[in-house]
Amino acid sequence: MCRKLAFAATALALIASPALAEKAKPAAASAAAEAKAPTKATPEQRALADRADPLTRAAFWNRELSINQQDTEAALKLSVALRNLGRFPEAVAAAQRVVLIEPRNVEAMLEVARAHLGSGHGFDAVKPLREAQVLAPRDWRIASLLGVAYEQVGRDKDAQDAYNQALTLSPENPAVLSNLGMMRMTKGQPAEAETLLRRAVARPGATIQMRQNLAMALGLQGKIADAEQLLREDLPPELANNNLAYLKAITGQAATPASQAPASRTWESLRGG
Numbered sequence: 001m002c003r004k005l006a007f008a009a010t011a012l013a014l015i016a017s018p019a020l021a022e023k024a025k026p027a028a029a030s031a032a033a034e035a036k037a038p039t040k041a042t043p044e045q046r047a048l049a050d051r052a053d054p055l056t057r058a059a060f061w062n063r064e065l066s067i068n069q070q071d072t073e074a075a076l077k078l079s080v081a082l083r084n085l086g087r088f089p090e091a092v093a094a095a096q097r098v099v100l101i102e103p104r105n106v107e108a109m110l111e112v113a114r115a116h117l118g119s120g121h122g123f124d125a126v127k128p129l130r131e132a133q134v135l136a137p138r139d140w141r142i143a144s145l146l147g148v149a150y151e152q153v154g155r156d157k158d159a160q161d162a163y164n165q166a167l168t169l170s171p172e173n174p175a176v177l178s179n180l181g182m183m184r185m186t187k188g189q190p191a192e193a194e195t196l197l198r199r200a201v202a203r204p205g206a207t208i209q210m211r212q213n214l215a216m217a218l219g220l221q222g223k224i225a226d227a228e229q230l231l232r233e234d235l236p237p238e239l240a241n242n243n244l245a246y247l248k249a250i251t252g253q254a255a256t257p258a259s260q261a262p263a264s265r266t267w268e269s270l271r272g273g
Contacts, residue, residue: 038067050077054084065094072098072105079111083118091115099128106132106139113145122152140170144179151183159183174203178210181217190220208234212243219247 041049041064049060061078065071079094092115098108109132116125126149133142143166150159163183166176181196197214200206211230219227227247231240247253 038063040064040067040071046073054081057081058085058087070101072101072108075101076105076108076111079108079115083111083115086118088115088119091118104135106136106142109135110141110145113149117145117148117152120152122149125149126153138169140166140173140176143169144173144176147176147179147183151186156183156187172199172203174200174206174210177203178213182213185213185217185220190217193217194221215243216247219244219251222251222253224248224251224253 041060046064049057052060058078058081061074061081064074065078068074075094075097079091079098082088082091082094092112095108095111095115098105099112102108109128112128113125113132116122116128125145129142129146129149132139133146136142143162147159147162147166150156150162160180160183163176163180167173167180170176177196177200181193181200184190184196185193194214194217197210197217200210201214211234215227215230218224218230224244224247228240228244231243234240235243
């Protein structure tokens with residue numbers, strides 16, 4: 001009797017084992033899939049990515065966002081990288097994703113505005129900037145970017161008021177002074193632009209872009225030697241030569257037509273806070 005019971009138990013076990021094995025397969029497959037699924041980068045990896053070139057950053061943050069669609073840090077930094085690459089519509093979309101998730105995220109609103117400004121759509125930048133200003137009324141960057149936006153839509157008085165507000169919030173801020181100087185330059189006032197840009201480049205935090213803006217202001221006044229000194233201090237020879245040729249052409253100091261002496265992209269980059 002005991003042998004029969006033992007045989008029956010063994011038989012049942014043999015019959016049951018294939019079914020149990022089939023049930024175990026999905027669980028094993030799921031575990032394997034989880035093991036192969038991409039994981040979020042570590043804080044150290046993210047910090048390292050922030051120091052990479054724009055194309056590498058865009059790929060990195062796009063991957064991070066694919067892992068977690070709610071990762072607002074990844075979406076925001078993807079927007080910055082895309083804007084740096086000149087992919088402005090995509091940059092707007094990435095930043096707007098953050099605003100949808102976090103409606104009071106001022107940094108995301110600023111990125112939406114910067115991307116619009118980068119593509120020359122100042123009108124579309126005004127709304128997110130005004131909304132950001134309600135949330136952070138003492139943030140000078142918002143006022144400075146509003147100045148750029150108003151310039152793009154031809155609201156010169158509003159632009160001047162916005163820049164003045166930015167300087168009230170952050171006195172002698174080099175970015176604001178540079179923006180105001182560029183406004184003067186576009187209005188055909190290079191001497192006033194020079195004064196503002198000299199103040200900008202004398203401040204801590206001044207950038208090569210600001211120094212190159214000053215070079216243009218000098219060149220437009222015929223101060224080619226002074227402009228050349230700045231150009232050659234900051235730019236590689238070929239780029240400096242191109243900008244110098246451009247300045248000489250538009251001031252009538254060279255035979256080369258201005259249309260044949262392309263300016264460096266240094267002089268075409270986005271201004272703002």
